[in-house]
Amino acid sequence: MTDPGWAGRKAVLTDRLEDKPPAVSAITLAHIMGPGDTNLYGTVHGGVVMKLIDDAAAAAAARHSGGPAVTVSVDQLNFLAPAQVGDLLKVTAVVAAVGRSSLDVLTTVFAERWNRPGEERQIVRAFLTFVAVDADGTPRTVPRLLVESSEDRAREAEARRQRSRR
Ligand SMILES: CC(C)(COP(=O)(O)OP(=O)(O)OC[C@H]1O[C@@H](n2cnc3c(N)ncnc32)[C@H](O)[C@@H]1OP(=O)(O)O)[C@@H](O)C(=O)NCCC(=O)NCCS
Numbered sequence: 001m002t003d004p005g006w007a008g009r010k011a012v013l014t015d016r017l018e019d020k021p022p023a024v025s026a027i028t029l030a031h032i033m034g035p036g037d038t039n040l041y042g043t044v045h046g047g048v049v050m051k052l053i054d055d056a057a058a059a060a061a062a063r064h065s066g067g068p069a070v071t072v073s074v075d076q077l078n079f080l081a082p083a084q085v086g087d088l089l090k091v092t093a094v095v096a097a098v099g100r101s102s103l104d105v106l107t108t109v110f111a112e113r114w115n116r117p118g119e120e121r122q123i124v125r126a127f128l129t130f131v132a133v134d135a136d137g138t139p140r141t142v143p144r145l146l147v148e149s150s151e152d153r154a155r156e157a158e159a160r161r162q163r164s165r166r
């Protein structure tokens with residue numbers, strides 16, 4: 001492969017800092033809960049769900065920031081209902097607000113039976129904060145969030161309220 005040289009590297013850097021709407025980095029991951037995912041009561045272990053939330057939110061933060069982003073805090077993680085073995089969990093993560101190097105990501109988890117679509121229930125809602133870092137682990141500047149729709153604006157306002165309560 002030929003070296004793109006400075007012009008190529010500059011293009012990548014410029015692209016990394018380009019303002020992005022939340023939809024560009026939003027992701028949904030889906031996972032079926034099995035017998036290895038339970039707690040001692042037989043329902044799905046909270047830690048299993050938290051890992052899925054962290055994975056999804058980290059992916060959204062990395063996609064928005066154009067590189068690594070590490071988890072620094074989890075705010076208001078509410079377990080609204082239990083999940084069972086055989087539930088298909090759909091974890092959605094969307095960047096809600098950004099600072100200089102930090103990103104607040106809203107995650108929601110919906111559950112439905114793996115073989116019976118259409119009966120979804122929300123089981124979790126949480127805000128997580130990530131910090132974009134460079135190769136040395138030092139915080140780096142992230143692109144601004146292009147907040148356009150009323151839904152984007154409401155999500156950003158809620159994230160900012162969470163941040164000010166912290
Ligand atoms: C992320 C890390 C590099 C930040 O270092 P730091 O010295 O706190 O950095 P700064 O004080 O310059 O703050 C950087 C940003 O992080 C934010 N931040 C730091 N700690 C925070 C926290 N607990 N909650 C929310 N935001 C936080 C700051 O507000 C700042 O945001 P801004 O740049 O948007 O204004 C450092 O805390 C770290 O390495 N933490 C461990 C991360 C980790 O291992 N996570 C688990 C595995 S992914």
